Amino acid sequence: MALRLPANAGTSAPSTTTTEVCAVLAIDHANLLYRACSICERSLPDDPSSLCKYCNPSSFDPGSPRSKRLFRLLMSIATDKKVFTVICFDRVARIMFGTSADEFFDFAKLHPFAAAAAARILEGELFRMTLSKPQSGNAQHLRVTSLVPMRSGYQPVIEGLRELYRAKAA
DSSP states (O other): OOOOOOTTTTSSSOOOEEEEEEEEEEEOGGGOEEEEETTTOOBOOSOTTOOOSSSOGGGSOTTSOSEEEEEEEEEEEEOSSOEEEEEEEHHHHHHHHSSOHHHHHHHHHHSTTHHHHHHHHHTTOEEEEEEEOOSSTTOOSEEEEEEEEOSTTOOOHHHHHHHHHHHHHO
């Protein structure tokens, strides 16, 4: 099946999706995560003291954090006919990683090369991906809206990282 998305995506036309079997070629591991407001999930600056300017401060539960981390993966993928760049956000990236972005961040604090190792673990993996044109006119890349691993023995990235770092510690 060839990737065919309409040229008018990003306008008022309804978004079109396609499902492809794709191989992950590379992942930009420098920026896998971003900070977001824990209520509205708008992105926040990396400065931990910065707060959401859109949410009312009284909306936050005093015992809960005001921000959280979410996945945003920029990936190079290949179908049987084309190589291109896509972006994968938190809901779908959790399937690949098998953990939340906050938990991965905590793991990466203990293991500084975990992001690069995660990218290597995913290289060559096959997924059935549903891709869609972005609804924002400013966005550059197709979105991965769902994915299913094609390998029966697929393990989420966090499992591979735990095995890798357990082996190195022994």
